[in-house]
Amino acid sequence: MNSSLLSETVVALGVAAAALVGAGIGLAVSAPVATGAAVAAAGVAVAVAAWRLARITAVCRRVTAVAERIAVGDFEARVLGIREGGELGRLQHAFNDAIDRCDAFVRESAAAMAAIRDNRYHRRILPKGLHGAVRGASETINQAMEVIQRRVAAFNADTAAFESAIGRVVDAVSGAAGHMKSTAGVLGQGATATRDSAKVVETSSEHASTNMETVAAATTELAASAREIGRDVNRSAAIAREAVAKVEHATQTIASLSSATERIDEIVELINAIAAQTNLLALNATIEAARAGEAGKGFAVVAQEVKSLAGQTARATEDISRSIVEVQTTMRAAVEAVTAIGSTMTEVDQITAHVAEAIEAQSQATQEIARNVEQAFAGVREISETIRRVTDHATDSERHAGLTMSASGGLAEQSAALGDSVKEFLTSLKRAPQRDAPAA
Amino acid sequence: MSSQPRPTHREVHFDPDDLIVSKTDLKGRITYANRVFCTVCGYSEAELLGQPHSIIRHPDMPRAVFKLLWDTIQNGQEVFAYVKNMARSGDFYWVFAHVTPSYDGQGHIVGYHSNRRVPERRAIEAIAPVYAEVLREEQRHANGKDALAAGYRRLIDFVNAQKMPYDELVFAL
Numbered sequence: 117m118n119s120s121l122l123s124e125t126v127v128a129l130g131v132a133a134a135a136l137v138g139a140g141i142g143l144a145v146s147a148p149v150a151t152g153a154a155v156a157a158a159g160v161a162v163a164v165a166a167w168r169l170a171r172i173t174a175v176c177r178r179v180t181a182v183a184e185r186i187a188v189g190d191f192e193a194r195v196l197g198i199r200e201g202g203e204l205g206r207l208q209h210a211f212n213d214a215i216d217r218c219d220a221f222v223r224e225s226a227a228a229m230a231a232i233r234d235n236r237y238h239r240r241i242l243p244k245g246l247h248g249a250v251r252g253a254s255e256t257i258n259q260a261m262e263v264i265q266r267r268v269a270a271f272n273a274d275t276a277a278f279e280s281a282i283g284r285v286v287d288a289v290s291g292a293a294g295h296m297k298s299t300a301g302v303l304g305q306g307a308t309a310t311r312d313s314a315k316v317v318e319t320s321s322e323h324a325s326t327n328m329e330t331v332a333a334a335t336t337e338l339a340a341s342a343r344e345i346g347r348d349v350n351r352s353a354a355i356a357r358e359a360v361a362k363v364e365h366a367t368q369t370i371a372s373l374s375s376a377t378e379r380i381d382e383i384v385e386l387i388n389a390i391a392a393q394t395n396l397l398a399l400n401a402t403i404e405a406a407r408a409g410e411a412g413k414g415f416a417v418v419a420q421e422v423k424s425l426a427g428q429t430a431r432a433t434e435d436i437s438r439s440i441v442e443v444q445t446t447m448r449a450a451v452e453a454v455t456a457i458g459s460t461m462t463e464v465d466q467i468t469a470h471v472a473e474a475i476e477a478q479s480q481a482t483q484e485i486a487r488n489v490e491q492a493f494a495g496v497r498e499i500s501e502t503i504r505r506v507t508d509h510a511t512d513s514e515r516h517a518g519l520t521m522s523a524s525g526g527l528a529e530q531s532a533a534l535g536d537s538v539k540e541f542l543t544s545l546k547r548a549p550q551r552d553a554p555a556a
Numbered sequence: 557m558s559s560q561p562r563p564t565h566r567e568v569h570f571d572p573d574d575l576i577v578s579k580t581d582l583k584g585r586i587t588y589a590n591r592v593f594c595t596v597c598g599y600s601e602a603e604l605l606g607q608p609h610s611i612i613r614h615p616d617m618p619r620a621v622f623k624l625l626w627d628t629i630q631n632g633q634e635v636f637a638y639v640k641n642m643a644r645s646g647d648f649y650w651v652f653a654h655v656t657p658s659y660d661g662q663g664h665i666v667g668y669h670s671n672r673r674v675p676e677r678r679a680i681e682a683i684a685p686v687y688a689e690v691l692r693e694e695q696r697h698a699n700g701k702d703a704l705a706a707g708y709r710r711l712i713d714f715v716n717a718q719k720m721p722y723d724e725l726v727f728a729l
């Protein structure tokens with residue numbers, strides 16, 4: 117239907133008005149037939165106009181119904197079955213066009229935004245077919261998307277760089293932790309080995325120390341006995357020297373004794389001579405007595421007595437002589453013996469001096485040994501001390517190695533956790549918001 | 557539906573400022589056609605309403621394209637496609653179709669909607685030979701199912717060879 121309902125209504129109302137004017141004229145000129153015809157025509161025209169108005173009303177209702185649905189956001193609504201031409205037809209088509217373009221804008225912008233929500237940034241609002249403010253809005257949204265796309269790209273590049281940097285750090289840290297762990301392990305083993313060896317050294321140094329003490333004690337004893345021996349030797353040297361002096365004295369005594377005996381010898385000679393003369397004198401007396409006979413008889417007895425006394429004296433002096441000889445022989449032997457003793461003593465003295473020297477040297481050597489032993493002992497004590505410290509340090513090292521090992525484990529875990537949480541963080545940064553029910 | 561028109565080699569055009577708008581129910585039967593649609597295809601609104609959308613289908617279009625279209629919109633997503641349509645006169649016209657599901661307040665798909673715009677010429681020049689090849693692939697099979705599967709494979713191969721997703725590719729052509 118191409119004719120316009122509105123113009124038809126206007127025409128019908130015009131016709132009715134004209135017919136009513138005709139009817140009035142008919143009444144004025146008293147032409148009842150004409151008047152009747154005019155009234156009838158007016159009636160028909162009014163009826164036509166009323167029918168047309170009813171259809172216009174129906175169109176209005178349809179359009180209103182669609183408009184009301186659009187007003188609440190129901191863009192599915194359209195005016196369907198448009199049969200009217202003219203103004204009313206154009207109105208309804210234009211109304212549909214307006215809805216179509218708004219709908220197009222809504223669908224385009226929703227799709228573009230949904231794409232952004234889903235991390236797709238290439239989707240743009242198609243501006244074709246959109247005009248005016250809607251086109252302007254589309255272009256603004258597209259520009260915004262352009263910016264978002266660039267920013268997201270920059271953000272992604274940044275996060276990727278960050279992720280790889282963190283990844284490198286985490287790798288480095290976990291590698292280092294691994295190294296640290298194995299190093300700590302080696303260190304711990306080393307410390308344990310050191311501790312074990314130190315124990316051995318400690319035990320041996322204790323042994324050494326004990327040995328040293330024994331040696332030191334022995335040396336001290338040795339030094340003491342050397343000193344004692346020295347003293348004894350000195351004493352025996354003194355005794356020897358005294359003995360030598362005594363021997364000399366004895367030699368002198370014997371010498372003087374010898375000269376005394378020689379003088380005794382001379383006295384004995386003298387006595388012998390006296391005894392011989394006495395005998396001779398006694399003999400002469402006897403002879404004289406004999407000649408004197410009886411008178412001389414008493415005298416003869418005395419002479420006889422003197423003669424026997426002289427004999428006895430001679431015999432006594434002989435005994436003395438013999439004794440003197442014996443004494444002299446003994447003295448010579450004694451002198452020889454004493455001389456021998458003296459030379460022996462001198463030898464002893466010399467030997468003793470040598471021994472004393474040797475003993476002195478030995479004593480010094482012993483003292484030297486004692487000093488050395490003392491020094492060695494101090495060394496061993498120091499070793500013991502050091503070893504104890506080494507053991508302590510090794511124990512410390514062991515403990516620290518253990519701690520380091522568990523720390524490195526923790527570190528590796530931490531760095532892995534760091535990597536994970538960074539990854540998670542980045543993932544959550546990059547993740548689009550959770551998709552709810554798709555929007556219309 | 558009136559008897560199928562015979563395709564001509566005449567191309568008809570519509571105003572780049574205009575949108576061809578149509579809506580269908582869930583089965584693809586037309587529930588709305590705007591004035592531009594009616595004008596371009598030569599059918600009245602009354603003739604279009606209730607008809608399957610294939611009423612304007614051109615025999616040069618491979619079925620694989622419509623499979624892609626339906627698979628996508630039934631999945632709740634929008635789809636873009638270059639489509640060669642046939643007017644009542646048998647003349648053809650190319651459109652850049654944007655097809656989207658329409659939802660009710662509860663988020664259920666209640667129908668589909670399509671805006672069609674004048675496509676870029678070079679996109680048509682790029683896609684027409686691809687469609688021709690896909691169509692030839694489809695025609696090589698007597699069985700409809702095999703034909704569709706083979707054509708679809710060919711179409712997807714083409715998309716994959718371009719090293720970008722289909723929804724980006726349609727804009728890059």
Ligand SMILES: Cc1cc2nc3c(=O)[nH]c(=O)nc-3n(C[C@H](O)[C@H](O)[C@H](O)COP(=O)(O)O)c2cc1C
Binds near residue numbers: 580608612619655
């Ligand atoms: C909203 C909407 C718009 C469509 N537009 C077209 C179109 O313009 N041309 C077309 O050939 N098919 C269109 N289709 C696809 C048809 O429904 C149909 O699948 C296609 O024409 C192939 O026909 P067939 O399924 O009978 O082979 C559209 C579908 C929907 C849901």
